[in-house]
Amino acid sequence: MTKKTHLFAEDSFFLSRRKFMAVGAAFVAAMAIPVGWFANKLARRNDYIKARSAGLYQDDAIAKVRVSHRNPAIEKYYSDFGGEPLGHISHELLHTHFVDRTKLS
Amino acid sequence: MTATTYQAGEIQGLIEIDASKCKGCDACKKFCPTQAIVGASGAAHSIVKDRCLSCGQCMINCPFGAIKETHSALDRVIRKLADKDTTVVGIIAPAVRVAIGEEFGLGTGELVTGKLYGAMNKAGFKIFDCNFAADLTIMEEGSEFIHRLHATVKGEEHAGALPQFTSCCPAWVRYLEGNFPSLLPHLSTAKSPQQMAGTVAKTYGAKVYDMEPEKIFTIAVMPCTAKKVEASRPEFNSAWHYNHEHGAHAAEYPDVDAVLTTREMAQLLKLLKIDLATTPAYDGDSLFAQYTGAGTIFGTTGGVMEAALRTAHKVLTDTEMAKLDLEPVRGLEGVKEADVTLFDKQLGQEVTVKVAVVHDMGNNIEPILRDVAAGTSPYHFIEVMNCAGGCVNGGGQPVQGTGSSWIGNIG
Numbered sequence: 001m002t003k004k005t006h007l008f009a010e011d012s013f014f015l016s017r018r019k020f021m022a023v024g025a026a027f028v029a030a031m032a033i034p035v036g037w038f039a040n041k042l043a044r045r046n047d048y049i050k051a052r053s054a055g056l057y058q059d060d061a062i063a064k065v066r067v068s069h070r071n072p073a074i075e076k077y078y079s080d081f082g083g084e085p086l087g088h089i090s091h092e093l094l095h096t097h098f099v100d101r102t103k104l105s
Numbered sequence: 106m107t108a109t110t111y112q113a114g115e116i117q118g119l120i121e122i123d124a125s126k127c128k129g130c131d132a133c134k135k136f137c138p139t140q141a142i143v144g145a146s147g148a149a150h151s152i153v154k155d156r157c158l159s160c161g162q163c164m165i166n167c168p169f170g171a172i173k174e175t176h177s178a179l180d181r182v183i184r185k186l187a188d189k190d191t192t193v194v195g196i197i198a199p200a201v202r203v204a205i206g207e208e209f210g211l212g213t214g215e216l217v218t219g220k221l222y223g224a225m226n227k228a229g230f231k232i233f234d235c236n237f238a239a240d241l242t243i244m245e246e247g248s249e250f251i252h253r254l255h256a257t258v259k260g261e262e263h264a265g266a267l268p269q270f271t272s273c274c275p276a277w278v279r280y281l282e283g284n285f286p287s288l289l290p291h292l293s294t295a296k297s298p299q300q301m302a303g304t305v306a307k308t309y310g311a312k313v314y315d316m317e318p319e320k321i322f323t324i325a326v327m328p329c330t331a332k333k334v335e336a337s338r339p340e341f342n343s344a345w346h347y348n349h350e351h352g353a354h355a356a357e358y359p360d361v362d363a364v365l366t367t368r369e370m371a372q373l374l375k376l377l378k379i380d381l382a383t384t385p386a387y388d389g390d391s392l393f394a395q396y397t398g399a400g401t402i403f404g405t406t407g408g409v410m411e412a413a414l415r416t417a418h419k420v421l422t423d424t425e426m427a428k429l430d431l432e433p434v435r436g437l438e439g440v441k442e443a444d445v446t447l448f449d450k451q452l453g454q455e456v457t458v459k460v461a462v463v464h465d466m467g468n469n470i471e472p473i474l475r476d477v478a479a480g481t482s483p484y485h486f487i488e489v490m491n492c493a494g495g496c497v498n499g500g501g502q503p504v505q506g507t508g509s510s511w512i513g514n515i516g
Contacts (some may be wrong), residue, residue: 022145022147024147025129025145025146025147025148026145026146026147027147028128028147029128029129029130029131029146029147030130030146032128032130032168032169033130033132033168037132037168038132038135041132041166041168044505045166045493045494045498045505046437047213048213048214048498048505049437049493049494049497049498050214050437050494051203051212051213051214052200052203052204052213052214052404052405052494052497052498052502053203053214053405053406053435053494053495053497054214055202055203055214055215055216056199056200056202056203056216056401056402056404056405056408056497057402057405057435058216059199059202059203059216059218059398059401059402060398060399060401060402061398063396063397063398063401065397065398066397066398066399066415066429067397067398067399067412067415067416067419067425067429068239068240068241068243068244068247068397068399068400068412068415068416069243069244069416069419069420070397071237071240071395071396071397071400072392072395073237073240073392073393073395073396074237074240074241074244076392077241077305077309077392078244080309080312081308081309081312082309085244085245085247085248086245086248086249086252090245092343092346092347093301093304093305093308093343093344093347094241094245094295094296094301094304095245095294095295095296096272096294096295096296096300096340096341097294097340098278098281098282098289098292098294099112099282100282100286100289101110101111101279101282101283101286102110102283102286103286104108104109104110104111104112105108105109
């Protein structure tokens with residue numbers, strides 16, 4: 001058994017050609033993203049999400065009717081055609097079944 | 106055959122990375138809810154299509170504009186609009202009306218419902234607001250929740266599973282189907298508003314429009330790329346089944362014929378030289394343009410839950426909620442929760458309904474699902490949306506400036 005205490009240091013500085021390419025590519029990729037891009041992206045994302053949500057809450061606030069069960073068109077749908085929620089036609093037209101996607105082939 | 110996560114006929118590989126533009130910067134991986142993007146840093150990435158939910162979050166957040174959609178219905182839609190023998194019905198999702206204006210120089214979040222109706226009417230669409238279908242979804246999904254709650258409280262044998270999950274978001278539904286199939290009984294069986302709208306347009310709608318269902322072409326305008334995959338699911342042909350049973354003989358057709366994203370609808374209007382910004386407001390042309398405040402907030406995180414509780418409260422107590430705004434489920438916190446205590450007339454006792462709202466699914470859903478699987482979840486009703494902020498930030502919305510806009514500066 002040899003006791004080469006410098007083995008670790010030597011290894012860490014040795015890069016194969018392949019490894020060199022990989023480190024180089026990662027460096028280039030990191031450089032391609034400007035400093036602070038991610039934080040900036042998330043901050044800006046928050047701003048436009050909030051603005052668009054506010055638009056929808058405004059639509060709610062100005063609506064003449066604000067609850068689904070009092071939508072006159074919905075009442076008309078059920079009385080003219082759909083029967084009642086969870087009724088026969090609803091079961092046929094408005095509900096579905098799900099698929100276990102781990103068992104497809 | 107090798108295992109797949111797609112049913113026959115479903116759109117596969119909707120989202121794709123253009124290897125020649127990808128710099129391998131890994132930004133997309135931070136936005137992917139299912140770790141579907143692979144490739145070493147610095148090398149061109151690719152998407153594992155069996156894991157991909159088609160949510161498009163990677164696409165709207167790629168700094169190099171290197172990610173694209175492989176399916177566009179734009180050409181088909183243009184042909185159908187020109188066909189005098191076809192009635193083209195445009196199904197407009199809630200979140201589109203607060204974002205499409207951005208493509209025409211209007212402010213972010215500006216509400217343009219009337220202008221959008223006007224522009225689409227000019228282009229030849231009949232207006233079917235998906236918000237009407239959102240109201241319909243509340244009636245069905247809310248009733249289902251009350252049914253499950255009552256059956257559970259009474260200890261009935263085949264009471265549906267609680268907590269009940271919402272089923273509006275196609276990326277979330279696909280995630281559960283592929284990753285936690287044992288929890289599928291918890292998912293509401295109500296179709297999403299898009300699919301309800303398509304089905305209603307071709308059944309009851311055919312009577313309202315007074316025409317043959319097979320001459321109706323339904324186009325959903327969605328803030329979402331995953332809605333394209335949802336519309337292609339083979340089981341979504343209920344209108345054809347229904348009409349067939351009632352004596353029609355037409356060849357099979359889907360409930361929703363085509364899906365355009367918000368971006369593609371803007372593109373269509375520009376191709377037709379219709380400037381949304383200067384189009385006068387229009388009210389719509391049938392009862393399908395009538396919707397409520399509850400229907401419209403579906404487009405943002407917490408909205409489905411808020412809308413559902415407004416109606417559940419009325420059904421359970423026979424009185425309207427004193428204050429309709431449900432503040433605890435609004436805002437951008439990853440997991441939001443609320444308790445509503447009410448006197449249930451039918452049960453004759455006080456009930457506390459505990460609800461949770463989850464968005465930015467990739468970062469927030471797993472602990473919730475582990476609790477549900479273990480039977481320790483404290484909630485009765487859980488809303489889940491894949492995208493951070495809900496549909497307003499969907500993968501089909503206008504891309505905000507952090508896309509490829511700055512790339513010119515670094516050559």
